[in-house]
Amino acid sequence: MFDILHRVGMKASLDKVYQALATPEGVAGWWTTETTGDRKAGGMIKFRFTDGGRELGVFNMKIVELRPNTRVVWEVVDGPAEWIGTNVRFELKQEDDFAVVLFKHEGWREPAEFMYHCSTKWGVFLQSLKSLIETGQGQPSPNDVKISNWH
Amino acid sequence: MFDILHRVGMKASLDKVYQALATPEGVAGWWTTETTGDRKAGGMIKFRFTDGGRELGVFNMKIVELRPNTRVVWEVVDGPAEWIGTNVRFELKQEDDFAVVLFKHEGWREPAEFMYHCSTKWGVFLQSLKSLIETGQGQPSPNDVKISNWH
Secondary structure, eight states: OEEEEEEEEESSOHHHHHHHHHSHHHHHTTTBSEEEEOSSTTOEEEEEEEETTEEEEEEEEEEEEEETTTEEEEEEEESSTTTTTOEEEEEEEEETTEEEEEEEEEEESSOOHHHHHHHHHHHHHHHHHHHHHHHSOOOOBTSOOOOSTTO | OEEEEEEEEESSOHHHHHHHHHSHHHHHTTTBSEEEEOSSTTOEEEEEEEETTEEEEEEEEEEEEEETTTEEEEEEEESSTTTTTOEEEEEEEEETTEEEEEEEEEEESSOOHHHHHHHHHHHHHHHHHHHHHHHSOOOOBTSOOOOSTTO
């Protein structure tokens, strides 16, 4: 199994960062504006991505764990074949005046080229999360930073 | 062993991207302004990072392979303990009007928190490479985008 790892830190309270990860409204501010679903463990959350009105993809995830100010874990139930069965994990901790997010998209079956792309793109979206928290303005899809011919 | 993976694409010729990876002057435009050394396989290349005049770190790498418009590989000889013995690899290919870079920092012995940080930071620097190639202006250290309390 192969994992995508990232670490970002932002000057904010853990609670503010946690809310941006644990609620559909929060995630809509930095990953994709079309985020809908539940706000409790065991529930489902759906993410839809478009570009110029064209649908790029839809991800359905089960909310596996929501531990306030500590951890958010999703399990990919439906989406790109490479993603199904993988987990997306955010671990939170305070360091000095920074809220630190340790991110892991874990359980890829192989390091396909799509994994390279998703790794860079997760980094872009975590910078969007940092921007949302620190400035009030993220860059969620469809206004996300494009990194290549694969968007 | 664990690897950091990234994929970026830029509207440019392969040769232009290759030159930014294969020469000290090229790398100075997107990774760190203090890049010095050789331009042939078997030689050495040195990267120095500072912040506000304070030295953050120095990396010495052996140039393992330089294959024009195709591949650049460095082996870390000296630097942070976690990096020593790892390889940094750039594979290039053309797709439509994009030069695509598949990046791999391979051979980490464990997924330490520093690896999470370096993964995100490599993504930031590859965006800097894309910016250098497409606009003529990268964001190399010490003017790189800061992502956390770890810079």
